[in-house]
Amino acid sequence: MGSTRRTLVLFLVLSFGHxxxxxxxxxxxxxxxxxQAAAFGVFAGVQHFTAGLADMGRSxxxxxxxxxxxxxxxxxxxxxxxxxxxxxxxxxxxxxxxRDLERLLNLQQSLxxxxxxxxxxxxxxxxxxxxxxxDRGSADGVEPNMAVIGHAGVIGRVINRPTAHxxxxxxxxxxxxGAGAITERxxxxxxxxxxxxxxxxxxxxxxxLKDVQIGERVLTAGIGGIFPRGxxxxxxxxxxxxxxxxxxxxxxxxxxxxxxxxxxVLVILARPARAEGGS
Amino acid sequence: xxxxxxxxxxAAALILxxxxxxxxxxxxxxxxxxxxxxxxxxxxxxxxxxxxxxxxGGLMQDAxxxxxxxxxxxxxxxxxxxxxxxxxxxxxxxxxxxAGMVAGVTVVHRLLIIGLLAVxxxxxxxxxxxAMLIETGLNAVAGLLAFQLTDMVPGAVRQTRDRRRSSLSxxxx
Numbered sequence: 001m002g003s004t005r006r007t008l009v010l011f012l013v014l015s016f017g018h019x020x021x022x023x024x025x026x027x028x029x030x031x032x033x034x035x036q037a038a039a040f041g042v043f044a045g046v047q048h049f050t051a052g053l054a055d056m057g058r059s060x061x062x063x064x065x066x067x068x069x070x071x072x073x074x075x076x077x078x079x080x081x082x083x084x085x086x087x088x089x090x091x092x093x094x095x096x097x098x099r100d101l102e103r104l105l106n107l108q109q110s111l112x113x114x115x116x117x118x119x120x121x122x123x124x125x126x127x128x129x130x131x132x133x134x135d136r137g138s139a140d141g142v143e144p145n146m147a148v149i150g151h152a153g154v155i156g157r158v159i160n161r162p163t164a165h166x167x168x169x170x171x172x173x174x175x176x177x178g179a180g181a182i183t184e185r186x187x188x189x190x191x192x193x194x195x196x197x198x199x200x201x202x203x204x205x206x207x208x209l210k211d212v213q214i215g216e217r218v219l220t221a222g223i224g225g226i227f228p229r230g231x232x233x234x235x236x237x238x239x240x241x242x243x244x245x246x247x248x249x250x251x252x253x254x255x256x257x258x259x260x261x262x263x264x265v266l267v268i269l270a271r272p273a274r275a276e277g278g279s
Numbered sequence: 280x281x282x283x284x285x286x287x288x289x290a291a292a293l294i295l296x297x298x299x300x301x302x303x304x305x306x307x308x309x310x311x312x313x314x315x316x317x318x319x320x321x322x323x324x325x326x327x328x329x330x331x332x333x334x335x336g337g338l339m340q341d342a343x344x345x346x347x348x349x350x351x352x353x354x355x356x357x358x359x360x361x362x363x364x365x366x367x368x369x370x371x372x373x374x375x376x377x378a379g380m381v382a383g384v385t386v387v388h389r390l391l392i393i394g395l396l397a398v399x400x401x402x403x404x405x406x407x408x409x410a411m412l413i414e415t416g417l418n419a420v421a422g423l424l425a426f427q428l429t430d431m432v433p434g435a436v437r438q439t440r441d442r443r444r445s446s447l448s449x450x451x452x
Contacts, residue, residue, distance in 0.1 A: 007326055007360070014334050014356050021349035022399065039342035043297070050298035123300030125293060126344040126351055127309045127414060132301070171304065197405065259304055 040133075044166035047133050051121035113228065113270035115149075116140055120262050121166065130156075130174030130194065134265060137162040145226050147268040153232035153256030154179065154220060155265055167267075172233065173200040173259055180223035181233055181253075186210050189221055192233055192253065199237050203251035210249065212239045218253050228268065232256045285320050285328050289336045292316030297343070309410050310417040313340050314388055317355050318362045318381050319425055322371055326363025333359030347399060354391040358384050374423055381422030385415045 118134035136142050142162045148155045148169050156171040170177050175195035181203055182189050188210035190203040203218060216236045222229025238252035296312040303309070313336040321329025337352030344351075362384050365371070371380050389411050397403045 007330070010327065011330060011356070011360050014330060015353060018334075018337075018349040018353035018356065022347050022353070025347050025349070039339065043343055046294060047297055050294055051301065054298050054301070120301055120304075122297045123302070123304040124344045125296045125300055125313065125340045126346060127300070127311045130304065131344060132304055197407070260302075260308075262304065 040160065040166070040168060041163045044133070044137075044163050047122035047166065048135065051119070051135070113268050115266040115268055116142070118142075118148075118167075118265050118267055120265065130171040130177070130259075131159070132169050132171065132262065132265075134167050134169055134267070135165060136267060137165045137167050139164040141269050142167045142267055143271065146270070147227045147231075149231055149266050149268065150257045150262060150264075152258070153234065154227060155257055155259075155262065157226050158267065169265070171259055173255060179227050179233065180221035181218050182221040182229075183210070183212050183236065184217040184219055186212050186216065188212050188249070189223075190251070192218065199234075199252050199254040201234055201253035201255055203236075203253050204248065206249040206251055208241055208247055208249055212236055212249060212251055214239060217256075218251075228270065281324050281328060282331075285324065285332050286335070288316045288320050289313070289332050289339070292319075293336060293339055293343075296340075308417065309414040310421065311385065311388070311414060312418075312421055313337070314355060314358060314385060315381055315418050315421045315425060317359045318384050318422060319429075321359045321362035322366040322377065322380065322426075326360050326367065329359030329363035330356050331359070333357070346396075350392065350395055350399070354388050354395065357391060358388045361387065374427060377426045378419040378423040382415045382419040385418045386411065389414060 116136055118136040118140075120132050121135045122133040124131040134142075134148075138161075142158055144158050144161060146158045148157060154172055156169050156174070156177060158167050159170040160168050162168070171194070172179060172192070173194045177194035179192045180189070181192040183203075183206075188206045190206035193202050193204055194200060201218075206212065214236050218233045218236060220227035220229055220231045220233060234253040234255040236251055237254045238250075240250045292313045292315060296310075299310070299312070317329060317333045317336055320332035333355035334352055337350075337355030338348065340355075341348040341351045362380060365380065369376075371377055390406075393406055
């Protein structure tokens with residue numbers, strides 16, 4: 001009887017502690033930076049170690065065990081490289097023409113911010129949450145709110161204060177993530193929000209009069225100061241006019257990136273002007 | 280001793296979860312090995328151990344993630360207590376019963392998280408039944424493996440010791 005009462009009292013105390021902790025964060029709208037920073041700092045080393053072990057296992061498997069079909073894959077890749085080389089040359093020609101035009105029009109040439117490659121060393125330990133940890137931190141020049149992109153498009157932004165050699169990245173598909181966006185063809189401006197289910201991105205505040213088409217690409221709008229303009233976010237999958245309040249279109253966007261398979265990312269080392277990407 | 284075991288269980292589950300979550304971010308494979316560790320501690324060492332494992336594991340998970348600190352802690356504390364109490368009332372010794380227990384606690388824990396998030400956000404995001412089903416299945420399999428492996432270890436150690444002892448005695452004779 002005494003033991004049951006003690007268990008019950010302990011349960012109540014622990015539950016009350018958790019509720020108190022949550023209510024403090026909800027009231028102040030802050031996310032316990034001290035506690036999270038300390039925990040993140042301590043575990044960054046462990047994450048580096050486990051990522052190294054996992055990579056070693058994967059590398060052993062892919063370099064020694066799973067080599068079947070490599071010749072065919074090599075052939076296909078060579079053909080792909082050839083095609084891509086052609087594309088690169090075409091792009092270089094277009095870029096050269098653009099530079100000439102810029103010079104002719106006396107325009108300031110567009111600056112491309114330097115980027116930094118980083119490996120993903122851990123995922124969010126809470127299932128269904130959308131953050132990753134990368135192996136670059138403040139020692140490499142990474143700062144909070146810097147944009148992170150992948151080979152196919154936008155991935156997210158750096159959140160919290162990075163440690164010397166690790167940083168946490170909030171994925172764009174996360175519940176509290178967002179970015180200013182523009183559709184490529186119809187030039188409809190809106191706000192992309194994550195955590196929308198299937199597909200996971202929703203474009204909000206889009207003018208009803210804009211003729212947004214299914215299959216159109218959605219790009220970063222460059223407003224808000226985190227994501228530079230023109231990076232691919234995704235493809236319009238559904239577009240419903242006048243839903244909700246009736247004055248905006250509701251647009252569902254399929255992300256260009258496959259978020260379940262991210263190994264290497266690029267951090268755009270441009271200092272963010274101010275936060276746009278959610279909380 | 281029990282405290283050390285609980286701590287080791289939570290730490291191992293957390294490290295494993297972090298290492299594997301990297302390959303499942305934003306994908307279909309949803310699993311929570313920390314919850315499996317909590318249920319393991321609750322069934323092995325009782326409701327108080329389950330509660331402490333839940334509190335520690337949940338808080339660490341929250342602190343390392345991006346959500347509210349305390350949310351997962353509260354849900355896992357309830358899960359640890361529930362699993363411990365049910366494990367004390369009924370005999371949960373068979374592998375399938377243990378896997379079933381892990382599966383049941385996973386469903387309750389996920390619903391609790393969704394409910395708490397809805398209260399905090401003042402917004403109902405809905406329940407993804409497919410994700411819950413996958414998480415339940417994967418957690419149950421992980422629980423089954425954890426219990427089977429840890430059950431097998433003492434037996435294997437005893438067998439090795441006996442074999443060595445008998446070969447030594449034969450040599451002496």
